[in-house]
Amino acid sequence: MARKSWHLDRRTFLKGLGVSCMIPYMEAMGMGSMMKTTNTSSEAMKRLCFVYFPNGVGLPPVESSYHKKWSWFPMGEGVDYKVTQSLMPLAGHRENMSILGGLSHPRSRALLGHLAGDTWLTGGDVRGSEYMNSISVDQLVAQKFSKHTRYPYLALSTDGGIGYKSRVSTLSFDLSGKPIPSEHRHREIFERYFAPGGGATTQARRKSIQQDKKIVDLILEDSKRLHRRLGKHDQTKMDEYMHSLSTVEEQVKRNEQWLDIPMKDFDTGHINFNADVKVDPEAYIKTTFDLMVLGMEVDLTRVMTYMMAREDGLGLGENFPKLALGLSKGHHTISHDLATGHWEEWGRYDQWLSKQFAYFLDRMKNTHDEHGSLLDNTMILYGSACSTTHNAVNYPLVLAGGANMGLKHGSYEKFGEEPMSNLFVSMLNTLGIESESFSDSTGELHSKIW
Structure with missing residues (x-):
């Protein structure tokens, strides 16, 4: 596929949209340190990825004839566990993954399960009317890793945008607990992130970036002037608006700093950009995973999230069982x-969802960069925010990859309703981000994985 021009017409965008539409899109374009560094170290880079599915999993009771066949959690524990049919597509990755049971977010345990989806990566408190969500763990890592890559993170979903409180369509939340919009249109994602400049000359791209900087400067100046004339409530809204403009300014600077650094060569011949999620969800999901693998292969970013579908029957994912398996519901x-x-x-x-995740692990395992298999240098967490039918405890979780970070896989471990944030603390420390706590954690996760 030929590379195309990716320039966003920010002049039209900034003048054409109001503040309420601008804020989420702007936040999606970047955050964190703007210091440009190249990876000259021989040490393998570390990456982080989260993949989410909604509505929990099937857990037939022990007395049911379906229990040993269709219970999502395996039979037995430790290294001798046996997967049921639900996770059978992942059986070939046994040595590259660990199954975790019992973890959950304490402040979400009493919530209707679908609300807990908002807190899967935050551990935040969305009980009552206050909705005190907090930064998601992927964004904390993005802040630390952003200096190494063209983009701090990729936030992807099948539906795009942010959804709404209690039924979000993104896994990522910023420092103030506000949702960061996800992206879902494959061609737009490719052209925006993988084809910077297209056939334009360096001089033309530099001129475009300078124009972008002037536009942002003018908007920021006008915003500050307006801020002084507003009441307290409107000033709060304007502060959020100006913060979003600052993130745009940071990404414009980042684009300028990376202008003369060529992206690694890559091949897109295997990517199906025509996959229609409303016709063939499996092809669509595979394309999303292919773009994620490509992003890691060229070191576009080292932090990614992907929400495969939304909670509560909302969004495109509700029809996947009908389209993919011919089910009536x-x-x-x-x-x-x-x-x-x-x-x-x-x-x-x-089982179908496990098959899609197995495809991602296959691609990660069989794609190599100068440091070896992408899977060995990436921690990937796959799972949901409730166990079964609105029960926001005992999250079904699979932690995969990270062999070069010291992770030791091959077992199924059960935890006694330990805070899921303890897992995040261990993951942060494994990534080299020294942490004693995250959200409501009580320490690191005591596991044989580390």
Whole structure:
């Protein structure tokens, strides 16, 4: 595929949209340190990735005839566990992954399960009317790792945008706990991030960046002038608006600093940019994973999140069981249906989701850079924010990759409702970000993985 011009017409964008639309898009364009550094160290880079699915998993009771076949969690524990049909597509990655049970966010345990999706990477408090969410762990890492890459992070989802409180369509939240918009249109993602400049000359790109800087400077100046004329409530809104403009300014500076650094050569012949999520969700998800692998291969960013579908039957993911498996019900409906075929249908769909994640792990394992397999240098967490039908405890989680960071896989471990944030603390320390706590953690996760 030929590279195309990726210049965003910010003049039109800034003048054409209001503040309420501008803020989320601007926050998606960058944050963190603007110091440009190149990776000259022989030490392998470390990466972090999160993949989420909604509505929990099928967990037939022990007395059910479906238990040993369709329970998402394995039979047995430790290294001798046996996967059921639900996780069978991942069996080939046993040595590259660990299955975790029992973890959850204490402040989300009493919530309706779908609300807990907002806190999966934050551990924040969204109880009551205050909605006190906090920064997501991926954004904390993005702040630390941003100096190494063209972009601090990629926030992806199947639906795009932010959704709304309690039913978000993004996994990423900024320092103030506000959702960061996710992206979902494959061609736009490729042209924005992977084809900087296209066929334009360096001089033309530099001129465009300078123009962008002038536009942002003018908007910031006008915003500051207006700020002094506003009441307290409006000043708060304007502060958020000006913060979003600052993130745009940072990314413009970043683009300028990376202008003369060529991106690694790459091949897109295997990527299906015509995948239609409303027709073939498996092809769409594979394309998303292919773009994620490509982003890591060229070191575009080292932090990624992907929400495969939204909670509560909202969004495009609700119809995946119908489109992919020919079932008569959607995902959320299946999770509530207590009819005879309930566990079989749910188990088959859990298996389908596992198959998609297995594809991602296959691609990561078989794609190499100068430091070896991408999987060995990337920690990947796959899972959901409730176990089964609105129960926001015992999150189904798979931690994969990271062999070169010292992770030792191959087992299924159960934890006694330990805070999931303890897992995040261990992950942060493994990434070289020394941390004693994150959100409501009580320390590191005591596990055989580390």
